[in-house]
Structure formats: structure tokens, C-alpha cells
Amino acid sequence: MIQPSLKDLDRKHLVHPVVNFREHEKRGPTVLESGRGAYLRDSDGNELLDAFSGLWCVNVGYGHESIVRAAAEQMARLPYATGYFHFSSEPAIRLAARLVEVAPRSLQRVYFTLGGSDAVDSAVRYIVHYQNARGATERKQFIALDRGYHGSSATGSGLTALAAFHRYFDVPRPNQHHIPCPYPYRSPVGSDPQAIISASVAALRAKVHEIGPERVAAFFCEPVLGSGGVIVPPRGWLKAMSDTCRELGIVFVVDEVITGFGRTGPLFACEAENVEPDLMTVAKGLTAGYLPMGAVLMSEAIYETIADGATEGALIGHGQTYSGHPVSAAVALEVLRLYHEGGLLANGIAQAPRFEEGLQSLLRHPLVGDARQRGLLGALELVADKASRRRFAPALRLSERVTRTAYRNGLIFRAFGDNVLGFAPALCYGQREYELLFERLELTLDQLLADPEVRAEVV
Ligand SMILES: Cc1ncc(COP(=O)(O)O)c(C=O)c1O
Known part of the structure; x- marks a missing residue:
């Protein structure tokens, strides 16, 4: 008997938060398998830079042995x-x-x-x-x-x-x-x-x-x-x-x-x-x-x-x-x-200017109307017309296009319905992660702009 795949079982049985149920049945899940630092690996072997800290929660990054030990010790006791x-x-x-x-x-x-x-x-x-x-x-x-x-x-x-x-x-x-x-x-x-x-x-x-x-x-x-x-x-x-x-x-x-x-x-x-x-x-x-x-x-x-x-x-x-x-x-x-003795809070504060600079520099991109941030919580707002701040037509489903393209480029962030791209890098991000984040992000925006349906809406 052929065993159903994990993805098929998910489609069939697992109810996901905040999705369209029918769309999820068609699309299926992206199964994550492991994580280390700021990086995730999916079940297809893709290595991804997580620029959203899971769901703005994994502030320390993945794979901290000391946390695993604290849990295991308490669980045993x-x-x-x-x-x-x-x-x-x-x-x-x-x-x-x-x-x-x-x-x-x-x-x-x-x-x-x-x-x-x-x-x-x-x-x-x-x-x-x-x-x-x-x-x-x-x-x-x-x-x-x-x-x-x-x-x-x-x-x-x-x-x-x-x-x-x-x-x-x-x-x-x-x-x-x-x-x-x-x-x-x-x-x-x-x-x-x-x-x-x-x-x-x-x-x-x-x-x-x-x-x-x-x-x-x-x-x-x-x-x-x-x-x-x-x-x-x-x-x-x-x-x-x-x-x-x-x-x-x-x-x-x-x-x-x-x-x-x-x-x-x-x-x-x-x-x-x-x-x-x-x-x-x-x-x-x-x-x-x-x-x-x-x-x-x-x-x-x-x-x-x-x-x-x-x-x-x-x-x-x-x-x-x-x-x-x-x-x-x-x-x-x-x-x-x-956060305190481990230096993560201090690192987050030290890296925030780099994050801000990366977001602000993307304001020159034809798709980006606004760049905003506080600490390591940031966003780019994409617009069809920078002068009038007009959003893209919902029928274009820009958020899905940008999420898909970014994923192919090895980058995870959150694209909200109103064409806002949200970022929440972990406090452990270093120079290399910020370089990768902005390289992959700019590539994603360029590819998005090259999409004829997107380009057709841009003034
Ligand atoms: C500001 C705020 N409050 C409450 C919640 C709900 O938290 P949870 O998803 O852990 O129930 C969230 C989740 O994103 C949040 O962002």
C-alpha cells in the first residue's frame, strides 16, 4: 500500500491558522524541518534565511542548546x-x-x-x-x-x-x-x-x-x-x-x-x-x-x-x-x-542601524513607497504609484507573488494583504545575515517588477 505523504496528510487533516482552507488544500504546506541561528531548512532541502523570527517570536534564533537543556532538565525533574x-x-x-x-x-x-x-x-x-x-x-x-x-x-x-x-x-x-x-x-x-x-x-x-x-x-x-x-x-x-x-x-x-x-x-x-x-x-x-x-x-x-x-x-x-x-x-x-547576559539585547540594539539603513536604501526601488522601522521591527510598503501612494489592485495578489519569489530566493518574511512586507530579524543576526537579507530582498523586488502583470500597474 502506498503511504500518503506528509504533505497529503496535512492537506487532509491539519487545520491551519489564518489561511483560506480551500486554497491550502490545493497548495499544500511548506514543511519546516530544522533551524539553526537565523536559518531554516524545509523538507525539500531548501536553506532559508528567516527574516521573520518564525512568527515574530524566535527572537534569539534557532538551536540554542542552553534552552534545550533548561527544558530537558525541568521536564525530567x-x-x-x-x-x-x-x-x-x-x-x-x-x-x-x-x-x-x-x-x-x-x-x-x-x-x-x-x-x-x-x-x-x-x-x-x-x-x-x-x-x-x-x-x-x-x-x-x-x-x-x-x-x-x-x-x-x-x-x-x-x-x-x-x-x-x-x-x-x-x-x-x-x-x-x-x-x-x-x-x-x-x-x-x-x-x-x-x-x-x-x-x-x-x-x-x-x-x-x-x-x-x-x-x-x-x-x-x-x-x-x-x-x-x-x-x-x-x-x-x-x-x-x-x-x-x-x-x-x-x-x-x-x-x-x-x-x-x-x-x-x-x-x-x-x-x-x-x-x-x-x-x-x-x-x-x-x-x-x-x-x-x-x-x-x-x-x-x-x-x-x-x-x-x-x-x-x-x-x-x-x-x-x-x-x-x-x-x-x-x-x-x-x-x-x-537577552541580558547572553548579549542578545545589546546585539539587537547594535544591529538596528544596519537594518534601518537597508530598509531605507530600498526606498529608491520603483516598487517601494515607504520604509519604516523601530528596532528590529520593520516594513516596506509597496505601491503602484509613489506619487499618489496608490496600492496594487487586490486581484493581482501581490503578497502571494512576493512571498513565492522570496522563498525561491531563500528568504522568508511576511507579506501582508495591503502590500506591506514585514520583517522581524532575530536579535542574533550579524553582518552576514543583514547582507544576505538585503541582497535577497532586492533581487526579489527586481524579479517582482519584471513580472509583466506587476509592471503593467506601476506608474
Ligand atoms: C499584539 C499581539 N497581541 C496578541 C497576539 C496573539 O498572540 P498568540 O498568537 O500567541 O495567541 C499577537 C499575535 O501575533 C499579537 O501580535
């Missing part, structure tokens, strides 16, 4: 410990304490999740609980940004403002609202940073006023919008939004699932602007993707209100079997050690 019924484990305790040490000062308490979506979901649950506990029972409305991404849970997907996550999923819910995002390249108020910041502040105020100032629970945002197309707000924007939330008396939540752990330079993007949020969600770089884990960090004030709001002895009914998983926590502790 104690592969599981619940956090329920007052049980705990050393790695979870040490990790919570370490995170509080390195996070913005306002954040003193840590609840561990399995990833980013349930970190956002947990944040929402705690906020609702907090508002009820302090007697603000009318505060049930949530505000987030257009093009923001806050995961894929039944609640978080409604804070997310990307069409694919809403269609047929019956979100956003009536208590989930969005305001325009600070998108310098396409801002209706022009490119002046202060004007962009003022527009966001005004939009948040107007939305709160429209909903009713006593009805708003919280505002969620990413310091740099990732999945919405690597949209980089002007410096000072995060601080301005934080100050406005404080003034309006609404909970300020920073979603650092992508921007955390050195992605934008400092360990957290909040640090760069001295922002002290009420809640912060993290995941991805926390374990560098080696195992699943996320967290919600919360202020002492929120924790205390929830704690004091509970009827004596009543349980705060929020939990997950794998909250504070000891093996994930052991991995995260080692990953944090690599």
Missing part, C-alpha cells in the same frame, strides 16, 4: 505543576519575580497564560472584574485601534480590527470600539509627528465622549502595530495615549506581544517612553517561541482592587491548566538570561 489550589513551582515563581524586575515599574503582579490571545483574554476578564469590584459596574466598553491586532480569542478578536478576524465570527461585539490608528504614511493629517499624536488623542477623547465617559473600561494598543502592517507611530505617541487614559480615568493596556523582549530595542517598548501601563500583555519573545507561554502583568492597584473586591474566601474564577507551566517558565528564564 517536574514536567507539570498546577497553579491551582495554591500549588506552585520554582520556575514559575522565579519567572514572575524576574519579569516584575525588568518590566515597567507600575507592573507588580503576573498571571501566566499559554500565549498572546489568552493573555489579552485574561486582561479583559481582569478589567471587567476590576471595574465591578470597585463599583464602576457601568464601565463595560472597550476601545482599541483600527488595524490593531490583539489575538484570536472570542473576545480579543473583537478588539483586533482586521477584517479577516471579524468576517462570519460575529465580532466586534457591541461593547468593542475602534479609533483610527497613527499611520504616518497614510495619515489624513499629514506626516507631522505632533499632528498625528494630537489626532489620536482627539480621537480617543471623542470616542470616550461618544460612548459616555462613565461607561468606558479600557483602551488597548500595541506600541507598534504588528499584524496591521508594522505601523510605527511617532515617538511620544504611546506616552500621550497613556496620559490621556489616565486623565480620562480608563485602564491603559499595552499589548507588547510582538514589541516585547528586545524587538524594538529595549526589553519593552514602554521603556523608551517611560510609560507605566496599568496592564501589559506579553508572549512570543518571552520564550522565544521555544515553548508556548504568555503573561498579563498588572499594576498593584488593579490587583489590590480585585483582591479586596472578593467576598471573603470567594475564589477569583480565572485559570488555565497550564498557567505557569514549569517547563515553559524554565525556558523563559533561560531566554531572559540570553
Whole structure:
């Protein structure tokens, strides 16, 4: 009997995240087999430079033996410990304490999740609980940004403002609202940073006023919008939004699932602007993707209100079997050690100018309308007409063409629907990797431009 191939089994049985199911059945998967440093190998033997750190998570690069050892040792000693019924484990305790040490000062308490979506979901649950506990029972409305991404849970997907996550999923819910995002390249108020910041502040105020100032629970945002197309707000924007939330008396939540752990330079993007949020969600770089884990960090004030709001002895009914998983926590502790003592954070900061220079130099390419970046989070926005900033017609399916071409050139990054190419190189990238990245990227753009259907649209 002929055994079905791995790819056939995938087509037949494995449901993939965020794909068109029918298209995936036709196309089949790209099966990845191994990784080392910044490089991946697929099951057809292709060597690829990963310029997206997996899914902006493998910030330390692949194949760190010390992480594998930390996981294996913890797995042998104690592969599981619940956090329920007052049980705990050393790695979870040490990790919570370490995170509080390195996070913005306002954040003193840590609840561990399995990833980013349930970190956002947990944040929402705690906020609702907090508002009820302090007697603000009318505060049930949530505000987030257009093009923001806050995961894929039944609640978080409604804070997310990307069409694919809403269609047929019956979100956003009536208590989930969005305001325009600070998108310098396409801002209706022009490119002046202060004007962009003022527009966001005004939009948040107007939305709160429209909903009713006593009805708003919280505002969620990413310091740099990732999945919405690597949209980089002007410096000072995060601080301005934080100050406005404080003034309006609404909970300020920073979603650092992508921007955390050195992605934008400092360990957290909040640090760069001295922002002290009420809640912060993290995941991805926390374990560098080696195992699943996320967290919600919360202020002492929120924790205390929830704690004091509970009827004596009543349980705060929020939990997950794998909250504070000891093996994930052991991995995260080692990953944090690599960022600091291992020099990766410093290397990421040192290499960021090279990354920026490479992206900026591609602005001269006929296809590139915008190049933007913060730290090692960057994007090129491709346009059909540089003067008018017109996008390519969706029927051209430019994102798929560019992904295919890049893959043939041995390069992986993410092409978003709006013709934005997103890059998130690992913090371990050295000179050689940046040379390769930009060589292969320029070749890819040249080949794309040589495609007669693409060329026909370019002005
Ligand atoms: C800002 C942000 N929040 C939340 C999430 C959801 O995280 P996860 O995919 O781990 O559930 C993501 C994932 O990309 C994200 O970028």
C-alpha cells in the first residue's frame, strides 16, 4: 500500500491558522524541518534565511542548546505543576519575580497564560472584574485601534480590527470600539509627528465622549502595530495615549506581544517612553517561541482592587491548566538570561542601524513607497504609484507573488494583504545575515517588477 505523504496528510487533516482552507488544500504546506541561528531548512532541502523570527517570536534564533537543556532538565525533574489550589513551582515563581524586575515599574503582579490571545483574554476578564469590584459596574466598553491586532480569542478578536478576524465570527461585539490608528504614511493629517499624536488623542477623547465617559473600561494598543502592517507611530505617541487614559480615568493596556523582549530595542517598548501601563500583555519573545507561554502583568492597584473586591474566601474564577507551566517558565528564564547576559539585547540594539539603513536604501526601488522601522521591527510598503501612494489592485495578489519569489530566493518574511512586507530579524543576526537579507530582498523586488502583470500597474 502506498503511504500518503506528509504533505497529503496535512492537506487532509491539519487545520491551519489564518489561511483560506480551500486554497491550502490545493497548495499544500511548506514543511519546516530544522533551524539553526537565523536559518531554516524545509523538507525539500531548501536553506532559508528567516527574516521573520518564525512568527515574530524566535527572537534569539534557532538551536540554542542552553534552552534545550533548561527544558530537558525541568521536564525530567517536574514536567507539570498546577497553579491551582495554591500549588506552585520554582520556575514559575522565579519567572514572575524576574519579569516584575525588568518590566515597567507600575507592573507588580503576573498571571501566566499559554500565549498572546489568552493573555489579552485574561486582561479583559481582569478589567471587567476590576471595574465591578470597585463599583464602576457601568464601565463595560472597550476601545482599541483600527488595524490593531490583539489575538484570536472570542473576545480579543473583537478588539483586533482586521477584517479577516471579524468576517462570519460575529465580532466586534457591541461593547468593542475602534479609533483610527497613527499611520504616518497614510495619515489624513499629514506626516507631522505632533499632528498625528494630537489626532489620536482627539480621537480617543471623542470616542470616550461618544460612548459616555462613565461607561468606558479600557483602551488597548500595541506600541507598534504588528499584524496591521508594522505601523510605527511617532515617538511620544504611546506616552500621550497613556496620559490621556489616565486623565480620562480608563485602564491603559499595552499589548507588547510582538514589541516585547528586545524587538524594538529595549526589553519593552514602554521603556523608551517611560510609560507605566496599568496592564501589559506579553508572549512570543518571552520564550522565544521555544515553548508556548504568555503573561498579563498588572499594576498593584488593579490587583489590590480585585483582591479586596472578593467576598471573603470567594475564589477569583480565572485559570488555565497550564498557567505557569514549569517547563515553559524554565525556558523563559533561560531566554531572559540570553537577552541580558547572553548579549542578545545589546546585539539587537547594535544591529538596528544596519537594518534601518537597508530598509531605507530600498526606498529608491520603483516598487517601494515607504520604509519604516523601530528596532528590529520593520516594513516596506509597496505601491503602484509613489506619487499618489496608490496600492496594487487586490486581484493581482501581490503578497502571494512576493512571498513565492522570496522563498525561491531563500528568504522568508511576511507579506501582508495591503502590500506591506514585514520583517522581524532575530536579535542574533550579524553582518552576514543583514547582507544576505538585503541582497535577497532586492533581487526579489527586481524579479517582482519584471513580472509583466506587476509592471503593467506601476506608474
Ligand atoms: C499584539 C499581539 N497581541 C496578541 C497576539 C496573539 O498572540 P498568540 O498568537 O500567541 O495567541 C499577537 C499575535 O501575533 C499579537 O501580535
